[in-house]
Amino acid sequence: MISRVLENRILRSLRFFPAVGILGPRQVGKTTLAQKLMSELNKPSIYFDLELAEDFQTISQNTSWVIENNVDKTIVIDEVQRLLPLFPQLRALIDRKREAARFILLGSASPDFLQKSSESLAGRIAYHELSPILASEADSIEIPMRTHWHRGGFPDALLAPDDGFWLQWQQNFIKTYVEQDLSKLGISISIPLLNNFLRMISHVHGSLLNYLTISNSIGISATSVKRYIEILEQAYLVRRLEPWFVNVSKRIVKSPKIYIRDTGNLHFLHNIKQPDDLTAHPIAGASWEGYVIEQVINVLDPAIQPFFYRTSNGAEMDLVLVDGLTPVVSIEIKISLAPALKRGSSESVNDLKTVNNFLVTPKGGNVAVKPGWLHCNLNELLQNLRTLKIINI
Missing domain, CATH: 1.10.10.10 (Winged helix-like DNA-binding domain superfamily/Winged helix DNA-binding domain)
Known part of the structure; x- marks a missing residue:
C-alpha cells in the first residue's frame, strides 16, 4: 500500500474534531485510505458504503439507531454525498455527545456535499482533500x-x-x-x-x-x-x-x-x-x-497560497507562493534541460521581491544560476521548500 502524505494530517484532525471529511474525485483512493485509518485509530470502527443498497437503507432509515448503538466506534460513511439530508441529523447526534473521531465522511464530486456539510456541521468537521x-x-x-x-x-x-x-x-x-x-x-x-x-x-x-x-x-x-x-x-x-x-x-x-x-x-x-x-x-x-504546480500545491502549508504572476509588459512567473500578503517564493518551470532565465523572470522577481527563487527542470542539479536563483529538479524543489517550511511532507 502506498503511504499517503495526507494520512498524518487526517489523524491529527481526528484527535480533535468529531467529524472529518475526506474529499476527492472517484477512484483516487479515499476508501483505501479510510480503511488504513480505521486500523490505526485507538477505537473500534464501522464502515458503511452508501453505493450499496443495504448500507444506504440502513443509514437512511435508521440513522439515530445506528449511531447511538455504535457510539463507542468511529463510523465511516463512504459516498456520503448520496444522502445529504443526513448532515442535520449528524449535527444533533454530535452535539448530544461531542467527542473526537466520531465520524469519517468520504465524498466525491458534489458541490452540495461541501455546502450542506458546512452549513450543518460548522465547527464540528475538518476537511481534507485527497489528491491523486x-x-x-x-x-x-x-x-x-x-x-x-x-x-x-x-x-x-x-x-x-x-x-x-x-x-x-x-x-x-x-x-x-x-x-x-x-x-x-x-x-x-x-x-x-x-x-x-x-x-x-x-x-x-x-x-x-x-x-x-x-x-x-x-x-x-x-x-x-x-x-x-x-x-x-x-x-x-x-x-x-x-x-x-x-x-x-x-x-x-x-x-x-x-x-x-x-x-x-x-x-x-x-x-x-x-x-x-x-x-x-x-x-x-x-x-x-x-505537473510541477500540482505536486507543490498539494503539499503546501495551509498558510501559503499559490498564484501565478504576469504583467502586460512581459514579466511572468509560473508559480508564486504567498504568505498572507507577502510573496515568499517564485518558481519558474521549464522543460528544457538547459534553460536560460528570461528578462520576464527577472522583472517578476524585482516586482515580487521574493528572496527564494527556483528554476525547475526535469534534470535540475541544485545549482545557483544567478544571485537569488537555484536551478533544481522536482525532488530538489520539494526538499528546498521543506527546508523553508513552505510545504508539509
Missing part, C-alpha cells in the same frame, strides 16, 4: 518520475501492468465522468459535445482562461462555459490558478490560468499513449508546468 498519488508518494515505491508524469496519480492507472491497461483505465474513467457524474452535477449538454469540451480544455491547459474563445470553439455560450468549468473544478478535474495582483501598481493580467489536474487525464485527452510520445508532443512544456 503525488510524485513524492510514488517515489516511495520506486515508481520513476517519468512514469508518474505520464500516467498521472490515480492509483489503478499509475500501477497498471502496462501502458495498454493504463489507456483502457483512462477510457473507462473519462467515460464514467462524462456519461454519469458530470451530467448529474449540472453539465446539461450532449455526451459528444461534453467530450469535445473536455478536449478543448486539454488544449488550453496551462494558458490564460478565455471563456469566449472556448465558447466560440464548441458552440455554447460563454456563461455556460464558465459554469461548466466551475463544475469541473468542483469535481476535482481542473484547477484554476489565480493571478497575484494585490498591492502592485503595474498593469497586471487578471484572468486565471487553467490546468487539468491529473497529467494522466491530460495525456489521455491528447492521445499520448506512452512516455516516449510525451517529450516530443507540443503539450509537453505545459504538461510539465502543470
